Amino acid sequence: MKRKATILSVRNLKKSFKIHLLGELTVNTIENFSFDVDEGDFAVLVGPSGIGKSTVLNCIFRTYLVTGGNIIYSSRDGSQLDLASCDERTIMRLRNTEMAYVTQFLHCQPRMAAELVVAAPRVAQGLSLEQALQEARELMERMALPRELWRAFPATFSGGERQRVNLARALISKPRLLLMDEPIASLDPKSIATVVDILKEMRQKGTTFLSVFHELGPIKSLVTKVIPLGSRSLQDLEANQRKRNSGSPEVTFGR
């Protein structure tokens, strides 16, 4: 079988937090963590709460500064960039053109209509407001976000509605690499099915995924790679996998 190109290669990642307010307390979250994600993968980070799954995503997106190690990203133009050390403007360019992140919670400007929140990344990419809004509405329609909410402010939305706005805002820019942190945690089964459909379609069109999911069940059909964090989680997962066994996707373990 032809080996696919590696899009993301995390090597000996280390992240610690130094909290000055608490007498220089140092919290080590990630030590020497390495894994690869190939182009077209739907990779999932698994492990118990607090093990640092979100931290890994934050390090890749530069929401956190990396303490040690490298995050080598093969960009669309073929260049190899170390996301752990490249300059801010490079990160800003990647965020604008290649890389998106669905965070756990939606942060957006108060009194900004949901459709504008979703359209914003496309406006930033240089699309006209009308075109961006058109795309935003199509996507929200598809995600079954009630039409009367499009011009409302997300601050008043339910958890599930907010999460769909948050997802739509990342999906609309058709990123090359999409990071997702628990993107379907507060969705009902029907919405999950819609989201899974959209993700599947994006994957066919060339998006690579790296995500954190609490529950692998609903997205089982998509997963191509499972990356366990923490020493115990690998055994747990293998045990679980053996228990479920039937018709599960081909799972390759990270190291």
Next chain:
Amino acid sequence: MASRGQCSPVLRVDNVGKIYGPGCPYCVELTGPEHGRNVCPKCLSIVAFHGISFELFETEVLGIVGESGSGKSSLLRCLHLDEDPCSGSLYHKEVDNGRRDLFTCSWQQKRTIRTRLLAVVYQSPHLGLRMGLTAGANVAEPLLVNHHRPNFGAIRARVMDLFNRVELPTDRADCPIRSFSGGMQQRVQIARALACNPSVLLLDEPTSGLDVSVQASVLDLIRRIQWDTGLPVVIVSHDLGVIRLLTTRTLVMRFGRVVEAGLTDQILSDPQHPYTQQLVASALT
């Protein structure tokens, strides 16, 4: 809007510093965050800010955050050429292809640069507006200054256009600015700032002192202007919420120095400097 990420900066700030007072050789050495003061103990001069460098790019919104007295407003006044700094240089891409230090320009050149290229909105409307004039006259003033042979009909039309853009009722254009509410006065300041199509917008605490609902509508106005025009913006604020929502990059200032700079979400999620950590940990939201 133009696509983001062009290479040459619109504004380049190089090692700018300002000392109020006589100044002595120890001013810089004995002040700053590591000393916990911005007053020189030898000569009692105030080091408002020192060694500030950054670049502002096309369509970018840059935040400057810090507590009162950290020097952020003084810095903005220098960037708007309202005051001369004691050291450093400032370059604008449209002035001599970014090679001419704006601080060395004559006062006439500075006035032209101020009205045509650099627009400012102050926290206090009293600083940015002439309280004795009508709202319309305040917006018209930079247009009149900027034209050699002003056509009053055209200027009037432009003022009305700007009123519409910032959502001010045009039928109140001839009312004295004093009769406007705080939020409306900020809108007049924004209209005045946009009058001559500037290439950089400097905002000094534009929403502080407004109630939250008016604050949200003014922020929405700023966001819309930024989307429509791609105008690069420097926004000074002590409000982390404003910084989080409007900016992509942030400088954190304390005792006249930049203690930390980075992508806004990184500054707010993974602050490195003790002061930034304290600031983020103290925020209400």
